Amino acid sequence: MRFRSVFFGAASRAKLGTPAQQQRFRRTYSHLQRPDSERPSFGIAFDIDGVILRGRTPIGGSPQALRRLYDADGSLKVPFLFLTNGGGVPETKRALELSELLKVQISALQVVQGHSPFRLLVSRFENELIVAIGKGEPAAVMLEYGFKKVLSIDDYAAYFNDIDPLSQYKSWGLKHLYERNYNSKGLQPKYDVYSERVKGAFVVSDPVDWGRDIQAVFPAERLGMGAFRIALESIYNCIHSSPLEYTSFGKPNPFVFKNAESILTKLVTHKCQVKETMMGEKCAFSTIYMIGDNPKVDINGAKKINNQHALQAAAASTIVFTTHAINYWTIVYLIRWDIHGFLFSQGLGYSGVKTTMNSGGTCGIVLPDATKEKVIAIKKGDAIALPFGAVTWWFNPSDAEFVGHKAGQFTNFPITGGNGIFTGFTTEFVGRAWDLTEDEAKKLVHNQTNVGIVKVKDGQGMPEPSAKDREGMVVNCLEAPLDVDIKNGGCVVVLNTKNLPLVGEVGLGADLVRLNGHAMCSPGFSCDSAYQVTYVVRGSGRVQVVGVDGKRVLETTVKGGCLFIVPRFFVVSKIADADGLEWFSIITTPNPVFTHLAGKTSVWKAISSEVLQAAFNATPEMEKLFRSKRTSDEIFFPPPK
Secondary structure, three states: OOOHHHHHHHHOHHHOOOHHHHHHHHHHOHHHOOOHHHOOOOOEEEOOEOOOEEOOEEOOOHHHHHHOOEOOOOOEOOOEEEEOOOOOOOHHHHHHHHHHHHOOOOOHHHEEOOOHHHHHHHHHHOOOEEEEEOOOOHHHHHHHHOOOEEEEHHHHHHOOOOOOOOHHHOOOHHHHHHHHHHHOOOOOOOOOOOOOOOOEEEEOOOOOOHHHHHHHHOOOOOOOOOHHHHHHHHHHHHHOOOOOOOOOOOOOOHHHHHHHHHHHHHHHHHHHHHHHHHHOOOOOOOOEEEEEOOHHHHHHHHHHHHOOOOEEEEEOOOEEEEEOOOOOOEEEEEEEEOOOEEEEOOOOOEEEEEEEOOOOEEEEEEOOOOOOOEEEEEOOOEEEEEOOOOEEEEEOOOOOOEEEEEEEEEOOOOOOOOOOHHHHOOHHHHHHHHOOOHHHHHHHHHOOOOOOOEEOOOOOOOOOOOHHHHOOOEEEOOOOOOOEEEOOOEEEEEEOOOOOOOHHHHOOEEEEEEEOOOOEEEEEEEOOOOOEEEEEEEEEEEEEEEOOOOOEEEEEEEEOOOEEEEOOOOEEEEEEEEEEEEEEEEEOOOOOOEEEOOOOOOHHHHOOHHHHHHHHOOOHHHHHHHHHOOOOOEOEEOOOO
């Protein structure tokens, strides 16, 4: 490979930006200027570590070799640069260091570090809040490139108490230095990190405190036991041809639950023996309850062993399904409210669409800058668009179960309860904010000790819903006009900016699809690069998903309560069982558009005969047969006769 284009591309004035930058280039690179007839026909790119330097010591005669690339007057005979994956300091500082160690004049433009391409992203993130990660001077690097709002990972992490679950075990001096620097700031953030969203995290160099930095970058997921194993496995699999083999004895491994059952049996053995002797009864477990707060670990582990034993899973937090498979901070989960169940302000910082799957309840919404809440009666099939900053509460006043399906991008900020944000403030601050005495503030903040969904006291009144408040906020997918209705096939209601303009602000759309018994939904994909999060409401059927490489990535039978995700540009198709199949999909675009690969509106009907013959390597007769099929069916295909 020839590097000439790389060198001159870096030196092109057209890519240097402002006139001041161009002038600086002319000044620092004056020693490269030579008559055209004397310009060399090649350039050189040197690695640094292990080639020119070992640590801070030149290797062999590397300084003497480099000096031979210069004329006596200091101008370059052969243009060269240093190309390294290392970094962590600005190129100007690295150039000065190299000049001193190698005793030759090195320009900053001759130093290309692993993070040097970040310069190309200045136009996109120049005025956005970003975090610079790594050892050395990551924030100084990004500021020199032209980014305006930069926080180092050390400064960013210091603004959040207890973000590092392992901080109590770290005793190195660097940690105390960061704490001392943070305390000296008077607890005043350089930027409003509590409300302003970080738009980018740039890994300038490998950090020192890996665990803390990964936790700071992904604060929505609390990293605990097992994070090191994931990191170790990932690194091992990247550098070895065969995957790491290991045995994990933590939850959700079924062995852990079998062991728990064995220990419970031992604990109760003596009591049972006494009871058998006195009452003539035998003692055995009919049920073992797993109470936990992590669906992926506690609940899924209990479900695995439940196939063999009588364990039943009950999530203390009432969240029964969680996934992080879409993008940054995108969560899909199911919430169930029992009678008089009440959830307050779990939607602050949330942007998404919420749907109700069965009987109704009541919802209160306070939109950003609003002076009054909207109180909405929720019916089965309602879809509600919630923009960022909306404060919400949810209440189930009836004896029936109230189940909601929620999807979107959000940061969870419960305002009240045992983990409410005001429990983190001192009573002095709360009292001053609300004009209460410290005793009054303490009583108000700490009276509600429950977390998440709580029970409302008998007789406690709640606001009455208003029909007017539903306007512009809610679309009922069961009552809305059908966008597609195929006899014996199925029907669709699409949620978009036409019937609910607020989804444009949310950035999400949705559809409710009912597929008749044994009918098929055409293979298709989202042509606007959207993800689909599909929750099966009722019925059952088969699903196949094929990736962009032509490999089938999912083939399964689904039924009511199942949830699966279709990545962007993956093709999905479904066939309903005898009882039909109904699903609700959240789509990561407010106006979803789909391309179908079968039926009268499919792409095949628009393509010329010659192209189809060439594409399928088919005879004209086969092409005509193929084109003659599915001339009246659209999207949904009734069962074969």
